[in-house]
Amino acid sequence: MSENRAFFRETVEQILADTLDQSRIEASERRMLPAALYKALEENGVTRMLVPEGKGGIGADIGDSFAILRAMGAAAAPGPIVETMLGNKLLAEAGLEPADGLIALAFADDGAAVLHAVPWGGGVDHVLAVTPSGISLSASASWEMEAALDAADEPRDTLRGSLGAIVALDTSATLRTAAILRAGQMLGAIEWTLARSIDYAGERKQFGREISKFQVIQQMLAELAAQLLASAGIAEAAADAGRETLIAAARSRLGDAADAAIGIGHQVHGAMGFSKEYALNHRTRRLMAWRDDFGSVQFWRRRLAGGFVTCSREEFWPAIADAGNRRAA
Structure with a gap:
């Protein structure tokens, strides 16, 4: 940074x-x-x-x-x-x-x-x-x-x-610009959800020990961390490059990460996470709304795929490798 x-x-x-x-x-x-x-x-x-x-x-x-x-x-x-x-x-x-x-x-x-x-x-x-x-x-x-x-x-x-x-005014780039800006808010909410879930798992005790020591909880948190890291990398690159293909890939990837944050965040917190007075819901409910703002996940996946459907077998992998420089269809 x-x-x-x-x-x-x-x-x-x-x-x-x-x-x-x-x-x-x-x-x-x-x-x-x-x-x-x-x-x-x-x-x-x-x-x-x-x-x-x-x-x-x-x-x-x-x-x-x-x-x-x-x-x-x-x-x-x-x-x-x-x-x-x-x-x-x-x-x-x-x-x-x-x-x-x-x-x-x-x-x-x-x-x-x-x-x-x-x-x-x-x-x-x-x-x-x-x-x-x-x-x-x-x-x-x-x-x-x-x-x-x-x-x-x-x-x-x-x-x-x-x-x-x-x-x-040429507004052809406006939707994708709005989409990647909203992605910044989504990424922040996912980061908060992971951090708070880790802290809560270290505080909450069940059967005489912190739930963070249970393998199933560790696995869920690791899965969410992986979703976050993958999404952050591509979303940051998309924000800096501004290319349609990267933005389409970032919004597609963030859709999966948002779903993981909503599900895993509430599973780790249990009943506490569903309380409206608890801060978690203000992030997860926003993720539910933001994930489809300025193009749904399906919309951006179609845009992403559209950039590759005309590739021949020989062209496909080079096109994937150079995706950041391609224009989405």
């Missing part, structure tokens, strides 16, 4: 420690965002991480943002941080000023009148619609909202209205 990247992550970890606790995480299930957290993130330039310095941002890259989002995921920080960071990036690329406040991001067709399952769609300042032709920014208050929730009981609202003027 570079010095700048380590500094970014340490800064955000300190902000999270100062502004986010269990009660504020739980408040998000009542559609209440942690105001102190987002005020501090905005003051420290995090919401404009991906905006060039000349346009009032930090000028960081996707890999830097990925590191920050990893910390946010580990802390189960609620709210549209990915959407706001990416939204401001798109606004800057379109020659517009970054937005003040928080942004909800929606992928839609040109002329769409309904935006489906928009994270925090009715609880932010702006809605940014990403279409094949470009982007359209509007006030969230201009949309009629039908409230809904995801697996973490955070808002996934349906918005009805009409898009404003569309500013022309």
Whole structure:
């Protein structure tokens, strides 16, 4: 990790420690965002991480943002941080000023009148619609909202209205950028789940000894650690390279790791893990929601496979070996 990247992550970890606790995480299930957290993130330039310095941002890259989002995921920080960071990036690329406040991001067709399952769609300042032709920014208050929730009981609202003027912009890479940024949050939540499961196994006693001494528990934790390490390697590479094939592989691999974290984390914790007052559920339920954000696991596996289906027998292995340089179909 570079010095700048380590500094970014340490800064955000300190902000999270100062502004986010269990009660504020739980408040998000009542559609209440942690105001102190987002005020501090905005003051420290995090919401404009991906905006060039000349346009009032930090000028960081996707890999830097990925590191920050990893910390946010580990802390189960609620709210549209990915959407706001990416939204401001798109606004800057379109020659517009970054937005003040928080942004909800929606992928839609040109002329769409309904935006489906928009994270925090009715609880932010702006809605940014990403279409094949470009982007359209509007006030969230201009949309009629039908409230809904995801697996973490955070808002996934349906918005009805009409898009404003569309500013022309090449948005072909936007979905994969959103996908790898969300992957950072997923990776952080998986890391937290493994670390807490290891600690809990060392604390919980059964039949006169810590459950961490039972072979079956050791095997489950080893399996989760392997899933984490494999996912981290490919996700970090994908964030730095930005190539479609790597991002497709990372999201596919993280889908498996998320399933392992949810299952193993709760098995190790037993009944304690299913208590809503216990911190584990805030990570595992977010993993249930995040694993299908910006393309489901199946979607990304099809994208990954699509890059190789036309290969001949002689071409297949060289193509796999050079996957990081290939463009997904």
